[in-house]
Amino acid sequence: NAGVTQTPKFRILKIGQSMTLQCTQDMNHNYMYWYRQDPGMGLKLIYYSVGAGITDKGEVPNGYNVSRSTTEDFPLRLELAAPSQTSVYFCASSYTYPGPLASYNQPQHFGDGTRLSIL
Amino acid sequence: TQLLEQSPQFLSIQEGENLTVYCNSSSVFSSLQWYRQEPGEGPVLLVTVVTGGEVKKLKRLTFQFGDARKDSSLHITAAQPGDTGLYLCAGAHSNTGNQFYFGTGTSLTVIP
Numbered sequence: 001n002a003g004v005t006q007t008p009k010f011r012i013l014k015i016g017q018s019m020t021l022q023c024t025q026d027m028n029h030n031y032m033y034w035y036r037q038d039p040g041m042g043l044k045l046i047y048y049s050v051g052a053g054i055t056d057k058g059e060v061p062n063g064y065n066v067s068r069s070t071t072e073d074f075p076l077r078l079e080l081a082a083p084s085q086t087s088v089y090f091c092a093s094s095y096t097y098p099g100p101l102a103s104y105n106q107p108q109h110f111g112d113g114t115r116l117s118i119l
Numbered sequence: 120t121q122l123l124e125q126s127p128q129f130l131s132i133q134e135g136e137n138l139t140v141y142c143n144s145s146s147v148f149s150s151l152q153w154y155r156q157e158p159g160e161g162p163v164l165l166v167t168v169v170t171g172g173e174v175k176k177l178k179r180l181t182f183q184f185g186d187a188r189k190d191s192s193l194h195i196t197a198a199q200p201g202d203t204g205l206y207l208c209a210g211a212h213s214n215t216g217n218q219f220y221f222g223t224g225t226s227l228t229v230i231p
Binding site (some may be wrong): 040108 | 123125128152159160161162163164167207209218219220221222223224
């Protein structure tokens, strides 16, 4: 199994350009997440999805959009790139049990990241 | 924002020494996870703790969840160069169990 695959690994954008960061997982996980990691700031949740057709905002959603048309794929879109969006982006997935066990979340499996620079 | 603070932010020690990393919050978490991240890669889960006072051991690593479930610690005994990496804690709430809040990270360097 490949796990969580992110493409591209590196990208340089000009201010105002748009792009889509791709993420796919082959573990049949119901939950998927997008994080950004800035130096010394830990990981911040951008958007997450609990299943196909359902998405929710995380801590820092402004400037981003997501969709979840299938269980496997969770692309992240930047419509108008800004220098503040220069970061390393990580996609993750997990299987979380519904109901009373929801508080005991299974491990998140991360991709290797996309390093994005906006100039 | 549920803030998780880790300390120290940076730690450089000699091989064979012991160390402790702390993860503190003013919020109560239903579960807390520790991850290790190496350069150029995504974080990899080390352990999940869910019960106040719980202690888990993973070889030379000992993890503890505070009694009030607001804090956690990671203790490494006889550190090895292979322990070098960024250690991250992440907490989840039962009422927002979909979201994990990550700490700021502790960058550990073990010098041979």
